[in-house]
Amino acid sequence: MSFIKDKHDILEGFATIVRTSQSGDVWQLRMYITAEKKHYKRSLKTRDLETAKSRGRDEAMRILSDVHSGKKIFSAKLGDIVQRYIDERAREVGHENGISAGRLVTIKSQLNHLLRIKGAGTQVSTLNQDCLFDYRLWRKESRDARDVTIRNEQATFNSLARWAYRNGLLNFVRFNFAIIRIRQKDIGKRDTFTLSEYDDLIGFMRSWVSKKHCNDENERRRRLIIRDYVLISSNSLLRVGEARQLVWNDLKKIKSSKDSIGQNAKFAHLHIRWETSKVRNSRQIVCRGGEYFERLRGNSDFTDDEDLIFCFSAGDKQISTRHWSKYWRELMDGIGIVDWETRKLTWYSLRHFGITMRIKAEVSVLDVAKMAGTSISHIENTYLKYSEEMAMAAAMKNFKFSKDGIDA
Numbered sequence: 526m527s528f529i530k531d532k533h534d535i536l537e538g539f540a541t542i543v544r545t546s547q548s549g550d551v552w553q554l555r556m557y558i559t560a561e562k563k564h565y566k567r568s569l570k571t572r573d574l575e576t577a578k579s580r581g582r583d584e585a586m587r588i589l590s591d592v593h594s595g596k597k598i599f600s601a602k603l604g605d606i607v608q609r610y611i612d613e614r615a616r617e618v619g620h621e622n623g624i625s626a627g628r629l630v631t632i633k634s635q636l637n638h639l640l641r642i643k644g645a646g647t648q649v650s651t652l653n654q655d656c657l658f659d660y661r662l663w664r665k666e667s668r669d670a671r672d673v674t675i676r677n678e679q680a681t682f683n684s685l686a687r688w689a690y691r692n693g694l695l696n697f698v699r700f701n702f703a704i705i706r707i708r709q710k711d712i713g714k715r716d717t718f719t720l721s722e723y724d725d726l727i728g729f730m731r732s733w734v735s736k737k738h739c740n741d742e743n744e745r746r747r748r749l750i751i752r753d754y755v756l757i758s759s760n761s762l763l764r765v766g767e768a769r770q771l772v773w774n775d776l777k778k779i780k781s782s783k784d785s786i787g788q789n790a791k792f793a794h795l796h797i798r799w800e801t802s803k804v805r806n807s808r809q810i811v812c813r814g815g816e817y818f819e820r821l822r823g824n825s826d827f828t829d830d831e832d833l834i835f836c837f838s839a840g841d842k843q844i845s846t847r848h849w850s851k852y853w854r855e856l857m858d859g860i861g862i863v864d865w866e867t868r869k870l871t872w873y874s875l876r877h878f879g880i881t882m883r884i885k886a887e888v889s890v891l892d893v894a895k896m897a898g899t900s901i902s903h904i905e906n907t908y909l910k911y912s913e914e915m916a917m918a919a920a921m922k923n924f925k926f927s928k929d930g931i932d933a
Contacts, residue, residue: 528545528546528547529543529544529545530543530544530545530546530550531543531544531574532544533574533578535578535581535582535585536582536585536586536589539556539585539589540554540555540556540581540582540585540588541554541555541556542554542555542569542577542578542581543555544572548568550572551568551569551570551571551572552568552569552571552572552573552574552577552580552581553566553567553568553569554566554567554568554569554580554581554584554585556585556588558588558592560592565588567584569581569584587696591693591696594693601648601649601694602645602646602647602648602649603639603640603643603644603645603646603647603648603649603652604640604645604646606649606685606689606694606695607636607639607640607645607685610636610685610688610689611629611632611633611636613688614629614632615629618800619800621799621800621805622805623805624805625766625800625801625802625803625805626766626770626801627764627765627766627801627803628803632681635677635678635681635682636681636682636685638664638678639657639678639682639685641667642657642660642663643656643657649689649694649695650696652695653697654697654699654700654701655700655701656700657679657682657700657701657702658700658701658702658703659703660675660678660679660682660702660703661675661702661703661705662703664678672705675705676705679700679702679705682700683699683700686698686699686700687699716868716869716870716874716877717870717874717877717878717881718870718874718878722860722862723759723878725860725861726755726856726860727756729856729859729860730748730752730755730856733748733752733855733856733859734748734749734752746824747837747848747852748852749820749824750821750824750825750835750836750837750844751852751856753817753818753820753821753824754768754835755856755875756814756817757793757812757814757817757818757821758872758875758876758879759875759876759878759879759882760812760813760814760817760879761793761795761810761812761814761879762810762812762876762879762880762883762893762896762897763797763876764802764803764873764876764898765872765873765876766801766803767797767801767802767803767898768835769833769835769843769844770798770801770833770843771795771801771833771834771835772830772831772832772833772834773822773828773829773830773831773832773834774830774831775795775796775797775798775834776793776794776795776818776834777794777795777796777809778793778794779791779792779793779794779815779818779819780792780794780815781815784813790813790815791813791814791815791816791819792811792812792813792815793811793812793813793814793815793818794809794810794811795809795810795811795812796809797809797810797898802898803898804898804899806898808895808898810895810896812896818834821834821835827839827840849872853871853872857870876897880893880897880904883896890904890905
């Protein structure tokens, strides 16, 4: 039985616009896609005949153009497209112009938000450019995400869209999003530890790894590794992904020397491989804490050149996310920081603390940037916690005139 009330051919019969009793008299476009042997239907969202004809012709011409260029009109499910894109990006990992393993993890996490809001079973052909326009509102309601985070997620969605469009899987090249305005001072600001909190952390770990407070030898050995990870991270300024992918061959040497105040210290010479770096650049760094690497080597069963420096059960297997989360919570609870989640204190905060301490030690921002593998502006905008003490030190700088000009 036909429910069609009105019918008009457009584009010389290649397509038709119809009204049915079920559609509430709203006009619909219908056309048969021969190449895919399926009927295409889409609401034109109007009850006016002339408007429907105009919209119908535009939509039908777009579809015919896509068919002519080899694009699929009836696409796979969104979940399938996302997985194909992830598989494509995974092939880039380890290539010089590709992405890092850490970046791939981030992409997967970001695209999971897309699947949650639209559904993995959604046919890609039903999506349009404005279907994610209010994405920011959804993210704010489901979880109070920061605007910078949301904007980065949206950028990944558009990377997916461009890839799908190039491969004939999507009929548009990008999603439209509501404008997000972010003040420069809010970009990338992350909290870190105060000096007293970091001192508390060091003090707590001494008892945390002791046999008195941990009589399970396997658990104690894991804690010893985590303790040295904390100390190395805050001294080396490494990103989390860089630190966790260090292998023993990346430790080139440990050299004993006196520091700027005459104290004996051990300095580790590290090679940070481009494939583990977020910015895809290799670098050589020298950092304090060589003794922590020596201690780690003595506590580890996995010390071959290609074994991971930080590992529990196998030299080629990274410590699981579950373990990292467990030990971070134990450390934060142990030093009494009850609002660590609100403050967004994470393993990354050790890098931020180290950068701030290098600045406090009057290391030039340029040298800190080179060591951290980032730009000077990024250090200033993202990591540098400019304290009143540092501001006072800057204000107290002075100069004097001499016969040759200005002396600092």
